[in-house]
Each structure stands twice: as structure tokens, then as C-alpha cells.
Amino acid sequence: MTDRRVQKTKKAIREAYLSLILEKETPKITITEIAQRADIDRKTFYLHYDSIEDIIHEFGRQETEALILHLEQNDFFDDTADMAALFRALNALIEANLELYQHIARTPSYAFLWGQIKDILKVSLTETMGERLDIPRAQLEICAEFYASGTISTYLAWLRGDLPMSDDQLAEIVGDIAYYGLHKLISPPKAEGDEG
Template identity: 30%
Template sequence: MATTKTDLRAQRTDKAIRQAFEEMLMTGATPIKVSALTQRAGINRKTFYLHYDTIEDLVDSYISDARADLLGRLGQHTPQEFLANRGLLINTLTDFFTANQEFYSYIMFADEYTALIRRFQDDITRTLAKSLSEATDLSFDDAALVLTFSCSTILTMLRMRLRGQTKMTPEEIREKSVALNIGGLRGAMGLDV
């Protein structure tokens, strides 16, 4: 019975930490310091350190969650489906960033976490490139190039929207990303996508 109380308390504390972090990040309070985060969460620093080693460790937990979610979404389709259905990859990425958790979009584009985000993108690219190269006649390097190009286009356009540099709707971003990717992949890779 004591374990259940402890588990519930740990869950409530983790939820308070995450809620405070999300609120601070989404209101532009960066860089976020442990002292400010714990004050906002209503806990002490020692309690924070029982859950996370650093703020970067907390961010990494979000990125791990995002990775699992995105790979789950991408795993709902085969590489052949992505190749045969124009825009399916773009749709999947756009849906992940716009319809899933708005917070992931903020954290994915925060300048303070560039190294962690790059690791996330590289990991996703490697995982998908391996799958794509095994299912097609593309080499791993070509598959990685295709995926990097496709992901970079959509991420750049979404970043522009979040930063207010464009007023395009998610649907317009989707359409333009598909057009850019189709043109670029045909020209550079000779792919008939």
C-alpha cells in the first residue's frame, strides 16, 4: 500500500514539473533554470533532482516520448505505402506536429535544445532510412538523403509558422511541402514520387 502512495505522489510531482516546464517554455521563459521551475511547480530542488538530473534530462524525456509517438505513427504504414502515396510522409509529419501535442512543436524548435533535437531527428532518419532501404532498391545513404530532405522541408515550414514568419495554415504547409519534396526528389534523386 505504501508503494502505491509513493507512486501516486511521484506521478503528481512529475506532472507538476512537466506542467510548470511547459508553461514556462510556452511563455518564452528560456533558458529555464531549476530554481525557477521548482518554484513554479511548488516543489523544492531536491525533489526535482529525484526525478531528473538536469533540465536537459527533462527535455530528453519529452523527446523520448515524441520519438516513440512519431515512430508509432510512421509505423502504421509500410515504406511502399509512403513511396506510392504522394504526401503520406508529409501528412504524417504534419499531423504529428500540428494535431498531436502543440508543446512538442515548441520544444522541437527551441534554440536552447538544438543538440537534443538534432539527435532526435538523426535517430528518426536512421530508423526510417534503414526501413526504406530494406524495402526498396535505394541504398541506405540515398534513403537517408530522401528522408532528411523531406523532414527538413516540413520542419522548416512549421518552424516559420510557429515563429510567425508565415501565415500559412497547416493544410497549406502540407501542400507546399508535398510540392517541394516531389520536385526536389525527382530532380535530385530521379525518383518518381
Template identity: 25%
Template sequence: MDIETKTDRRILKTKKAITEAFLELFSDKEIEQITINEIAERANVNRGTVYLHYTDKYDLLNQCINEHLNKMFIYCKDNGMNPENSNMFHMLEIIFTYFQKNYMFFSSMLSSKTTIEFRERMLQFIVSNINEKINAQKTKHEMDTELLTQFLASAFVGTVEWWIVNKMPHSPQYMAENLGRLFEKQGYLP
């Protein structure tokens, strides 16, 4: 059992080094310009090790996106974000804090021209959470729920994108309070 645990830690450490190397390169270059050799060299592993864990650089990108979206979901749930929680400011602060803690990843994803898929998947994550919140309220909205959800999610993702691309000019708390007020002022979420 001890050997298995050590192996798992080494694998995790190796994958983390590969991921960090990839994200560093991705923050400077488009994915088409990045080679597996560059990733391996920067991660201080051999090329075969990269291929042991990932099919190619696109698989690596896809796994990075999946991992971060899953981590974001878990982080939000672990920090009290749930559909029954009606404190929108707290929920927004949780999300902005997560973005701040993972700035390098989100900055790389949102500033690259080839990461439309990431933006779409993040949008779907937010749509799902807004739908849960709207459904948990059990109140009838005057607007079409799907239209309301798409509007709120698009506004949120666009604001997050602006915040990250501009190197987070405000704190997560500031962003949560102001974005929450905007939504509240417009009567979109109580």
C-alpha cells in the same frame, strides 16, 4: 498491487506537472534563466521533488526531448505510418497532426536558441524514417541515397520549424498536401 498503481499514477502526475511547468517557463525564457525553484513553484511541488526525478534542469530538458520523440515515433506507428506505406500525404498528415497536438512543446523547443540538440535529434528521427522508406521501395535512385535522405529530412525539419514558429498558419492537412506535392513534383519520393 493497488498501492503500486496509485504510486505510479502520482509519480506520473507529478512528473507531468513538473514537465508542463518547465515547458511554460521555457517558452518565455532561455534555459540558463530558469531555476529549479521556479519550476517547483509553478508545478506546485517542492524543490526536492524536482530533484527526486531529475538531476538538474538540463536532465529535465533531455528527458522532455526523449519523451516527445518517443511519443512521436509511437504516434506515427500507431496511426499507420510505416516504411511500406507509400501514401506520403497520409504519412505527412500524421506527423503534422502530432506537431499540432503538441504545439507547446515543439514551439518551445524550436524557438529557443539553446535547443540545437532537439533539432538535430528530430532531424535524425526523420532521416531514419526516410531511409526506411527509401529502402522499402527497393528501387534504384539516380541520386546518392544519403544525399537524398539528408536533403529531404532537412527540407522537412526546416518547414516544420517555420510552421511551428509562425504559430501554425495552416492546418496539418494543408501542410501535408503541399509538402507532399513539393516532394512529389521534384520526383524525390513516389
């Protein structure tokens, strides 16, 4: 019973904070405001969190764990033939809190959250590619860093509204690039005299 009550209180605190960051600048949010919105007192807040930053860090951990779980449930770690599955999982994670993700994509103080997601993506790519590719570890890690950094950068641009397309279109394009490189997107120029 106690665990359920603790989880319920922590959820109320997280939801209160996440709703407040959509309304005002993060540095201006106070523990008092969070406690009032969560319908608790300040002492109760401090029973669960040491600071406001702890809330967003916990949110980041939960989101990355949810991403891994989604990937495991969809057998991503067993079959990398469909790289778009990775990006569909990222879409599912983002869609659940789209307005929040759009907001934090525009707010530099949340860069650490994107760093956490990038690191999870990098580890996932390293694990899946490492089992299938016979390349030196350093080269594998460079590939994973390249794809993870590019993916997060692309999703941040999309969330900020810089890439006008649906999330499905984005997942398909990023998945194709991750799997095929630019070769699928760029067709070679036809030689003179070629018909076709």
C-alpha cells in the same frame, strides 16, 4: 502505486517547466521556480532529474516516440504511397503543443530538439524507402538526410510564421515534394504550337 506517483510527479515537473519556458528565457528559469509551480520541493526535483536540461531532453524523447507510434498506428511503415501521412503525423504532434513548438522554433537553444526529430524522420525515411528502392545504402542515406533536413527546416519556418498557410496545406505540399519531387509542382513549359 510508486510508479504511478513517480510518473505523476515527473509530469508535474515537465508541465511546470514547459509553462515557464513560454513566460521567460530558458537560462533564467530556476529549479526553485519549477518546484514551486509543480508544488514540490527542490529535493523532490532532484529525485527525478539531475538538471533542467534533462527535462527538455526527456520531452524530446517522448515527442519522437509519439511520432513513431502515430506512424505505426497509421501503417506508414507498411505503405509509403502516401508520404503526406508522415507530415500529417508531424502536424498532429505539433498541434498538441502548438504554442510551445512555436516558441521553441524561435529559440536557438532548442536546436537539439529539432535535431532529434530530424534523426527520427531520417531513420523512418531510410527504413521505408530502403525496403522499396534498390539503390546503394549511401545514396539512400543521402536521400533521407535531404528530405528530413528539408522537412524540419520547412516546419521551423512555418512555426516561426514565415510560411502563411495551414498545417494541412503544409503537409500536402511537403508530402507531394517528398514523394514526387518538384515535378508535380512545376509543369513543363508548353512547346510552341502546343494547344491545350
